Amino acid sequence: MIYKNAHQKPTAHHPNMEIKPELVVLHYTATTSMAQTLHILNARRLSVHFVLSHNGKIFQLLDTEKKAWHAGASCFQDRDNVNDFSIGIELINPGFYKKKSFWRYGWSVQAGRKWGNWPRQQLNSLNTLLLWIRSQHPQCKHVVGHNEIAPGRKMDPGPLFPWSKIKRYKI
Numbered sequence: 677m678i679y680k681n682a683h684q685k686p687t688a689h690h691p692n693m694e695i696k697p698e699l700v701v702l703h704y705t706a707t708t709s710m711a712q713t714l715h716i717l718n719a720r721r722l723s724v725h726f727v728l729s730h731n732g733k734i735f736q737l738l739d740t741e742k743k744a745w746h747a748g749a750s751c752f753q754d755r756d757n758v759n760d761f762s763i764g765i766e767l768i769n770p771g772f773y774k775k776k777s778f779w780r781y782g783w784s785v786q787a788g789r790k791w792g793n794w795p796r797q798q799l800n801s802l803n804t805l806l807l808w809i810r811s812q813h814p815q816c817k818h819v820v821g822h823n824e825i826a827p828g829r830k831m832d833p834g835p836l837f838p839w840s841k842i843k844r845y846k847i
Contacts, residue, residue, distance in 0.1 A: 677812045679805065682726065682736035685714065689723040697764040700809060701747055702802075704769040704792075704832040708779055710735065713768055722746060722780070724764035726805060730781060732797035734805055740775040740813065750825040753757045758825045763809060763816065767798060771834055784836050791807045799841050806842065 678684070703724070704809065705713045708847030710729050717723065717737075723744040727735045736742050770777045773790035776781060783790040809816055821829040 678737050679726075679734065679740075679808055680774075680805075681808075682734040685724045685735045685737050687717065687737040689717065689721045689745060690738055691743050691745075694741055695743045695759075695761055696812050697740060697761060697763045697816045698753055700806065700816060701758060701762050701764050701822055701825060702819065702833045702837070703746065703764065703766045703822045704771050704834055704837075705842065706771045706832075707768060708770050708777065710768065713766060713814075717766075724766045726764075727766045727768065728747045728798050728801050728805070729768050730795045730798050732801040734801050740809065747822070747825060748829075749829065752820065752825050758799050763813075765802070765805070767794075767802065767833060769794065769833070771832060781810075786804045791834050793836070794838055799838065803842055818837065 707713045713727055721827045723738055724746045725738045725740050725744055740763050743759055744764050745759060747758040748763060752758050770792040774785060780793045781793045781795045784793055806819060822832045
């Protein structure tokens with residue numbers, strides 16, 4: 677399905693296979709801009725359904741009923757290949773501090789690392805998008821971080837992601 681309130685940025689990097697999404701996977705981009713994010717996705721031949729910019733703009737790269745390449749080696753509730761049944765959302769955020777990382781929304785410290793803060797506008801847009809996904813895909817009842825489906829391999833959306841601000845969507 678296409679979200680009419682999103683800016684459309686179609687990607688060619690997907691297998692053109694139908695899915696019935698049951699899960700939303702949240703990622704951070706480890707970038708600070710849409711241009712960087714699209715460059716990395718294209719260079720690595722990856723795809724997600726949505727990218728949310730720090731200012732709240734929503735970009736849709738792929739129909740929610742098409743398989744995207746965002747989860748990699750993954751498992752959820754004893755089911756492998758999470759890409760086969762999930763919607764991927766990338767949130768533009770640098771993750772943890774790296775040299776030359778500029779992030780105007782500030783940093784917070786957790787476990788000795790500086791992590792990028794989460795802009796309010798982005799979280800508001802995420803909540804709006806999650807409501808729309810639920811309305812279009814009632815079977816899509818779970819929202820998880822990439823770290824939850826690929827433990828030990830991925831850490832996004834990071835230890836400071838404000839799950840409480842989307843708690844009503846997390847089961």
